[in-house]
Amino acid sequence: MSAISISGLRKVIGKFTALDDVNLEVPEGVCFGILGPNGAGKTTTIKIILGLLEPSGGEVRVFGEKAGSYNVRRRIGYLPERIEYHNHVLCVDFLKYVGILNHMKPLKAERAAKEILAWVGLEGWEDQPIGTLSAGMKQRLGLAQALMGDPDLLILDEPTTNLDPIGRKEILDKVRDIVRDGKTVLLSSHILSEVEMVSDYVGIIFRGRTLRQGKLKDIVQELVHGKSGRYELVVDKKDEVLVLLKENGVDASIDGERIIVSSSDMDSVGRIIPKVLAEVDARIVKFAPIGGALQEVFLQLVSESSSG
Amino acid sequence: MASLSLTDKAQIVLSQTAFIVVEEIKSLYKTRAFVIFSILMLLPMQLILISYATTQYPQLLAEIEKAFFLNGIFENGAIDTFRDIFSSAMGVQTVQRGVISYTIGATTYYLNIPIIAIVTLLTCGFIASEREKGTLPVYVSKPVYRTQLVLSKFLAFAIVSLALTALTYSLAYFTYAATLLAPLSLFFTGVSETINLLLILIFFTWLFILAVGSITILFSSLIDRSIIAGVTSLIVLLLLSILPNMLIVFGGAGLSSYLRFFDIPGLASQLIDYHSLGFLNYYKSLWNIITMIGFFSEFIISRMVDPSTALIVIVLLTVVPLTASCIITEKREVT
Numbered sequence: 001m002s003a004i005s006i007s008g009l010r011k012v013i014g015k016f017t018a019l020d021d022v023n024l025e026v027p028e029g030v031c032f033g034i035l036g037p038n039g040a041g042k043t044t045t046i047k048i049i050l051g052l053l054e055p056s057g058g059e060v061r062v063f064g065e066k067a068g069s070y071n072v073r074r075r076i077g078y079l080p081e082r083i084e085y086h087n088h089v090l091c092v093d094f095l096k097y098v099g100i101l102n103h104m105k106p107l108k109a110e111r112a113a114k115e116i117l118a119w120v121g122l123e124g125w126e127d128q129p130i131g132t133l134s135a136g137m138k139q140r141l142g143l144a145q146a147l148m149g150d151p152d153l154l155i156l157d158e159p160t161t162n163l164d165p166i167g168r169k170e171i172l173d174k175v176r177d178i179v180r181d182g183k184t185v186l187l188s189s190h191i192l193s194e195v196e197m198v199s200d201y202v203g204i205i206f207r208g209r210t211l212r213q214g215k216l217k218d219i220v221q222e223l224v225h226g227k228s229g230r231y232e233l234v235v236d237k238k239d240e241v242l243v244l245l246k247e248n249g250v251d252a253s254i255d256g257e258r259i260i261v262s263s264s265d266m267d268s269v270g271r272i273i274p275k276v277l278a279e280v281d282a283r284i285v286k287f288a289p290i291g292g293a294l295q296e297v298f299l300q301l302v303s304e305s306s307s308g
Numbered sequence: 309m310a311s312l313s314l315t316d317k318a319q320i321v322l323s324q325t326a327f328i329v330v331e332e333i334k335s336l337y338k339t340r341a342f343v344i345f346s347i348l349m350l351l352p353m354q355l356i357l358i359s360y361a362t363t364q365y366p367q368l369l370a371e372i373e374k375a376f377f378l379n380g381i382f383e384n385g386a387i388d389t390f391r392d393i394f395s396s397a398m399g400v401q402t403v404q405r406g407v408i409s410y411t412i413g414a415t416t417y418y419l420n421i422p423i424i425a426i427v428t429l430l431t432c433g434f435i436a437s438e439r440e441k442g443t444l445p446v447y448v449s450k451p452v453y454r455t456q457l458v459l460s461k462f463l464a465f466a467i468v469s470l471a472l473t474a475l476t477y478s479l480a481y482f483t484y485a486a487t488l489l490a491p492l493s494l495f496f497t498g499v500s501e502t503i504n505l506l507l508i509l510i511f512f513t514w515l516f517i518l519a520v521g522s523i524t525i526l527f528s529s530l531i532d533r534s535i536i537a538g539v540t541s542l543i544v545l546l547l548l549s550i551l552p553n554m555l556i557v558f559g560g561a562g563l564s565s566y567l568r569f570f571d572i573p574g575l576a577s578q579l580i581d582y583h584s585l586g587f588l589n590y591y592k593s594l595w596n597i598i599t600m601i602g603f604f605s606e607f608i609i610s611r612m613v614d615p616s617t618a619l620i621v622i623v624l625l626t627v628v629p630l631t632a633s634c635i636i637t638e639k640r641e642v643t
Binding site for chain 2: 047050051052053054070071073074076078079080082083084085086088089093096097098100101102103105106145149
């Protein structure tokens with residue numbers, strides 16, 4: 001059974017169609033990344049899944065039940081995109097409150113709150129007012145809050161906005177641990193490299209429509225490999241390699257220490273490069289798509305959708 | 309996860325609500341608005357007590373001593389004197405004076421604009437600030453009914469404001485009692501005979517605070533910014549308590565006869581007068597007004613509500629806005 005299944009979801013706010021036709025299948029026990037530029041409808045979709053907004057059309061089921069129903073809410077943890085806390089409230093009190101909302105007894109909630117705070121690395125901050133926390137700490141507090149009550153499904157809306165690279169990595173590492181524990185995570189982001197780091201499945205939303213969804217590997221395979229793309233190649237003996245590549249009809253150029261290979265048919269280029277390298281006996285250091293595979297997919301899909 | 313049976317669910321909802329109320333009270337007393345609320349509740353009473361101790365009490369003592377030497381004061385006479393002095397200090401009508409709305413005392417402050425302002429300040433953020441801060445989406449995505457959240461906030465506010473009101477009036481009552489009912493035996497009989505006056509003051513001032521709070525919570529659930537919700541509610545409440553008086557002066561008696569039902573301070577002070585005087589004395593003093601001020605008494609009488617109606621109206625003014633804010637919070641989308 002899938003954790004979330006959305007079909008034909010529409011949401012009209014005033015005269016503005018926020019969601020046109022969103023379809024998503026989130027399997028259980030995976031990290032699912034919702035991708036899309038700002039204003040694509042990621043947050044609206046998430047809010048409908050949580051029952052905060054009423055859909056204008058289509059169907060949303062969470063664990064087989066109606067989205068936002070009481071029983072579903074017992075199994076969900078949620079970290080909103082924008083949350084400012086009441087600054088005077090203590091960290092542990094806030095988590096305790098959320099725990100009580102999750103049907104925990106106050107003492108049990110307090111114990112769980114302390115454990116979770118320690119797990120997200122906020123040990124020693126239990127009795128501090130939330131106002132004294134840094135942005136990164138607040139985000140970790142938000143993650144802790146979402147984990148109260150041991151939910152089966154965790155919905156994280158842009159969990160890494162406003163964070164520095166270290167804070168970002170900390171959050172994503174925790175997310176990976178959560179998925180390893182067998183929970184389902186739904187994560188939205190417009191930062192592609194992030195989603196690539198943690199998600200096994202992605203759904204790409206653009207202008208309120210699902211462009212593509214499925215296993216990340218499959219999508220990248222289908223759209224990038226065997227088609228156009230720009231790759232960087234770092235080898236020793238780069239001048240000899242460049243000459244040979246050009247002789248073989250590959251569009252290549254030198255950019256500092258790396259060779260930029262661009263082609264509309266990566267399949268054949270992929271066969272030429274090893275041959276060339278073997279010929280001059282060059283040692284390969286790096287061969288990777290520029291900007292990450294997902295970025296390529298994303299740009300391609302978005303340009304297709306915009307022109308079509 | 310299996311569905312809950314109805315009894316399990318009821319039990320969970322009830323215990324959860326109780327826990328939330330406790331947490332709300334704990335977080336309420338840490339807010340700045342609450343500090344201002346308690347200072348403005350307690351400070352004026354302190355001032356009244358200071359003026360009593362420094363100027364009124366020595367004079368009273370002299371008069372009581374004089375009365376004792378001239379007439380030989382009896383126990384009942386002492387208790388009656390205490391009741392009268394305390395009543396007039398609190399602004400409650402006494403039998404002897406017999407004129408309603410002309411004594412100025414503590415209730416003139418407590419059932420008026422200052423308390424409306426600070427109750428509004430305290431309660432305006434109850435729902436609006438959760439929307440503003442973005443914590444409401446987190447709370448309502450948990451297994452809890454939104455009505456539970458609204459009601460537990462209101463209950464926390466009710467408990468805290470009852471405690472403060474009781475503290476305020478008890479301070480005054482026991483200061484007056486301890487100084488005017490001097491021998492300990494007289495103190496106990498005096499207190500047992502007059503404690504109903506204290507309870508009446510606490511209860512109706514509390515009802516007044518609850519009605520103001522409940523109306524502000526309604527605005528708080530309608531308007532997203534707590535400051536705007538607070539200001540709107542303050543303006544509406546002030547207009548409602550001032551308009552009936554103004555309309556009488558400018559000749560809009562017809563409209564004011566409807567608006568008098570929304571003058572919450574007026575309703576509360578009338579209830580206090582009625583219950584402290586008793587049925588007979590209350591109407592006797594009304595009759596006094598009519599005979600004393602003749603023609604103009606019509607204006608005063610026309611904006612009075614009979615006490616049992618006043619009680620129903622003030623309870624409705626609490627229950628209806630609260631129910632409305634529960635429904636609004638349930639139905640409104642959380643963005």
